[in-house]
Amino acid sequence: MSTTFYPPYMLARKLATLDHVTKGRIGWNIVSSISKGEARNFGMDDLPPHDERYDRADEYMEVCYKLWNSWEDDALKMDMENGVFADPSKIHKINHEGQYYKVQGPLTVIPSPQRKPYLFQAGQSDRGREFAARHAECIFAAATGTRQMREFSEDIAARAERNGRDPRKVKIIWGAQPLVAETESEARARQAEIRARIPLEASLALMSGHFNTDLSKLDIDQPVGDLKVPGTQGMLEAYTKSNPKITLRQIASSYLSGNDGGPMIGTASQVTDHLVYLLEEGGGDGFQITPSYYAPDYFADLNRMLIPELQKRGVYRKEYAGGTLRNRMNENTGLRAVHAAE
Numbered sequence: 126m127s128t129t130f131y132p133p134y135m136l137a138r139k140l141a142t143l144d145h146v147t148k149g150r151i152g153w154n155i156v157s158s159i160s161k162g163e164a165r166n167f168g169m170d171d172l173p174p175h176d177e178r179y180d181r182a183d184e185y186m187e188v189c190y191k192l193w194n195s196w197e198d199d200a201l202k203m204d205m206e207n208g209v210f211a212d213p214s215k216i217h218k219i220n221h222e223g224q225y226y227k228v229q230g231p232l233t234v235i236p237s238p239q240r241k242p243y244l245f246q247a248g249q250s251d252r253g254r255e256f257a258a259r260h261a262e263c264i265f266a267a268a269t270g271t272r273q274m275r276e277f278s279e280d281i282a283a284r285a286e287r288n289g290r291d292p293r294k295v296k297i298i299w300g301a302q303p304l305v306a307e308t309e310s311e312a313r314a315r316q317a318e319i320r321a322r323i324p325l326e327a328s329l330a331l332m333s334g335h336f337n338t339d340l341s342k343l344d345i346d347q348p349v350g351d352l353k354v355p356g357t358q359g360m361l362e363a364y365t366k367s368n369p370k371i372t373l374r375q376i377a378s379s380y381l382s383g384n385d386g387g388p389m390i391g392t393a394s395q396v397t398d399h400l401v402y403l404l405e406e407g408g409g410d411g412f413q414i415t416p417s418y419y420a421p422d423y424f425a426d427l428n429r430m431l432i433p434e435l436q437k438r439g440v441y442r443k444e445y446a447g448g449t450l451r452n453r454m455n456e457n458t459g460l461r462a463v464h465a466a467e
Contacts, residue, residue, distance in 0.1 A: 127158045128182040130167045134228050137192040140242045141234040149238030149449030154245040155260065157182050161337050179252045184223045186260050191219040193241040195231030211235075243450045258284030263296040263454060265413055269367040274299065274407025296454065299403070301412035302389055304423075305430045309391040316390050319418050320379075328377035345373035393430040397438060 126136055144151040157178035158164070164172045172178065200215035219230035246261035248254045257264045258281050268274040282292035306312035326341075333340045343352055348370045364371050388399040400412065416423045435441035446456050 126153060127156050127163075128185040129158045129172065129178055130163070133185050133188040133226055134192065134230075134232075137189045137232055138234055141193065141232060141237045144237035144239050144242060145234070149451070151237075151239070152243040152245055152263075152450050154247070154265075155182065155186070155256075156247070159337065160334065162334075175250070176252045179248075179256045181225045182256060183259070184225050187223070188219070188221050188226050188228050190241070191221055192228070192230055192232040193236075195219055196236050198236070201235050239449045239451050243454060254280060255284060257281065258290070258295065259288045261295060262451070263298060263410075265300065266297050266409070267300045268407065269364065271403060271407035273366060274403065274409060278408030294455075296411070297409040298411045298413045299407075299409055300415055301400070302415045302417050303396045303400070303427070303431060304390045304417045305393050305396050305426050307392070307430075309395060312390045312392070316417065325374070325377055328380045329373070332373070332377060332380055340373055343373065345377070348372055349376070393434040396431060397434045397440075400435070401438065401440060 126140075128136075140151055140153055158172060161171055164170070173181065195217050196211075197215035197217075199212070201211050202209045204210075216231050219228060221228045221230070244260055244262045245265060246253075246257040246263075247265035248257035248261075249267065254277075264281060266274075266277055268277060278297055281295060281297060285292040285295045304312050304316055306315060329340050329345070349365055349372065350369055352373070364376055368375075389396055404410075414427070432441060436443055445453055448456075
């Protein structure tokens with residue numbers, strides 16, 4: 126849910142309601158939006174500039190925190206005998222007046238099981254990282270190797286400390302696209318078949334949407350660093366840091382679909398080896414699984430082969446404790462390799 130388009134009061138109320146309905150299972154991926162097309166659907170000609178969107182989002186979060194905390198812990202009475210629903214002296218207007226928002230409050234939803242949703246964010250740019258270190262409880266991240274992973278992990282830890290937070294409470298989960306089969310050759314053959322079905326034009330069209338520009342008008346064989354490509358700054362940096370001469374054609378050949386020869390493709394044992402290695406060398410807390418192809422057998426293979434191997438190594442939980450999403454994300458179960466989105 127976007128901080129650029131949803132009024133903060135509406136979002137705070139909606140997520141508090143959903144937290145009640147789900148008994149504390151709600152999380153919020155805090156986004157500030159990247160698409161001009163999205164802006165036009167909300168009556169705007171264009172999005173505010175990148176850093177300004179984060180400035181607005183910082184104040185947006187301040188408003189949401191105030192709203193979610195506008196009821197004191199013991200404000201709700203539910204006293205049927207005396208006809209008292211709540212103690213009004215313990216429910217407070219927030220009277221927020223800032224640069225971007227003016228909100229009276231209080232929230233009209235009673236405190237929910239988590240009081241606020243579990244907060245996710247995916248800041249890759251410098252300004253995005255600062256926002257994530259200030260607000261996120263779990264950060265979605267992308268990197269092309271353990272060196273980038275370690276740099277990101279250490280940078281986020283330092284930023285969290287500067288913002289008065291315990292870095293251990295800011296989890297990082299990396300994008301991953303494992304493909305497992307009974308044999309390595311079978312896994313690689315399946316990946317090759319998947320890749321052969323993706324036209325170059327389709328990858329470029331997807332990238333064009335993400336970067337807010339028509340890439341077909343650019344020379345896709347020129348190094349990206351020589352081109353002016355707006356859009357998602359952090360996503361491009363992840364490619365150019367590892368290969369300054371990389372071209373749009375090269376990025377498009379594997380964009381969001383994995384690497385043909387990568388160690389994420391193979392037997393369950395091989396993929397597990399690599400997942401564990403990445404966290405040991407690169408840091409972070411787990412992985413967000415993105416399917417190589419959308420079919421039931423992809424997830425069935427993970428459940429049948431990969432997860433048992435992870436459990437055998439002691440790096441994946443065998444059961445969930447009760448409680449809220451926040452409790453489950455923070456529970457100390459020895460989980461080291463994969464957080465599966467529920």
